[in-house]
Amino acid sequence: MIETVRIGEDGRVFLIDQRKLPVEEVILECRNYVEVADAIRNMVVRGAPAIGVAAAGGIALGAGGIETTDVEKFGEEFRKILDAMAKTRPTAVNLFWAIERMKKAADETMGAGVGEMKRSLLREARKLLEEDIAINREIGRNGETLLSDGDTVLTHCNAGALATAGSYGTALGVVKVAHERGKKIKVLSCETRPFLQGARLTAWEMM
Numbered sequence: 001m002i003e004t005v006r007i008g009e010d011g012r013v014f015l016i017d018q019r020k021l022p023v024e025e026v027i028l029e030c031r032n033y034v035e036v037a038d039a040i041r042n043m044v045v046r047g048a049p050a051i052g053v054a055a056a057g058g059i060a061l062g063a064g065g066i067e068t069t070d071v072e073k074f075g076e077e078f079r080k081i082l083d084a085m086a087k088t089r090p091t092a093v094n095l096f097w098a099i100e101r102m103k104k105a106a107d108e109t110m111g112a113g114v115g116e117m118k119r120s121l122l123r124e125a126r127k128l129l130e131e132d133i134a135i136n137r138e139i140g141r142n143g144e145t146l147l148s149d150g151d152t153v154l155t156h157c158n159a160g161a162l163a164t165a166g167s168y169g170t171a172l173g174v175v176k177v178a179h180e181r182g183k184k185i186k187v188l189s190c191e192t193r194p195f196l197q198g199a200r201l202t203a204w205e206m207m
Contacts, residue, residue, distance in 0.1 A: 002161035002205065005045065005053045007126050011064045013057040015045045018162055019195075022204035033062025033081050040088040040095075043195060047163025049136075049170070052094030053129045055085045059102045060125040064118050074114045078106060098128060132165035136173045143174030149183045157192040158201040172205065 006014040013030040019042075020026045028044055030036045036058025039045055045054045062081035068074050082099055089095055105124035109117045147153070153175055160172030168176055178185050189202035 002166050004047075004050050004162050004164060004166040005057060005129060006166075007053075007057040007060070007122075007129055011057075011061045011122055013054060013061055015039055015054060016162065017044050018046055018201060019043055021162075022200055022207075030058065030061065032065060033058040033084065036061060037084050037088050040085075046195075046197070047158065048092050048094040049132050049164040050162070051089055051092045052098035053125075053132055053165045055088070055095050056098040056102055056125040056128045059085055059099070060118075060121040063106070063121045066114075066118075069114050071110055071114055071117075074117065075106075075110075101128060129165045133167045136161075136164050136168040136170055137177075139170055140168050140173030140177035143171075144178040144181060144183070147174065147178045147183060147185060150185075151183075152186040152188065154188045154190065155202050156190050156198060158197040158205070160202055160205040162201050162205060169205070172202065 002016070003014070004016055008014065013036050015028045015030065017026040017028045028039060030039060036054060040051055040054055040058075045051060059081055063078055066074050066077045068077070082103060085099055086096065102121060102124060105120050106117050109120040155172065158172070160169035161167050163169055175185050175187060187202070187206050189198045189206065191199035
């Protein structure tokens with residue numbers, strides 16, 4: 001299974017470095033939110049769902065590193081983390097959706113103190129990751145009925161596991177589920193500039 005994004009129990013965020021595929025399979029370990037933000041900005045992680053999940057993990061990681069028990073001071077530092085994430089990829093819709101989810105999780109536990117806010121944020125980030133994989137699995141299960149044994153599918157860019165939290169992907173998840181169910185599907189993966197995501201990443205996933 002491809003784990004595009006992994007959020008550890010201690011909050012660390014692990015990302016497949018997509019810039020190095022298909023030549024090398026490198027996992028980048030992010031130990032603070034700044035490293036996650038840099039990874040999003042520099043295309044280590046790409047694809048709207050993957051960016052959203054990575055950002056959620058980065059926000060939880062950043063919140064965990066705020067050294068105060070004062071809720072008001074925590075809130076001030078937390079807002080800085082949210083702002084930093086929002087500036088990484090302004091066109092990624094899932095990024096701002098994830099930011100709002102994390103902000104809501106913090107707001108809902110504010111009365112329970114800083115410790116519970118931190119735990120809640122980590123739980124929410126991990127929940128976002130699980131939800132993304134489950135949603136994409138369902139896309140694949142519903143979509144594979146449209147494919148027949150022996151079909152050829154033309155893909156553009158990369159809409160597989162690497163564009164999401166992992167495992168299936170969106171459009172490419174349809175092909176993966178069809179393959180799991182015994183259908184022989186041929187995939188033609190087109191390049192996408194400037195990073196050739198289709199030629200590099202989709203082809204790697206198919207292999």
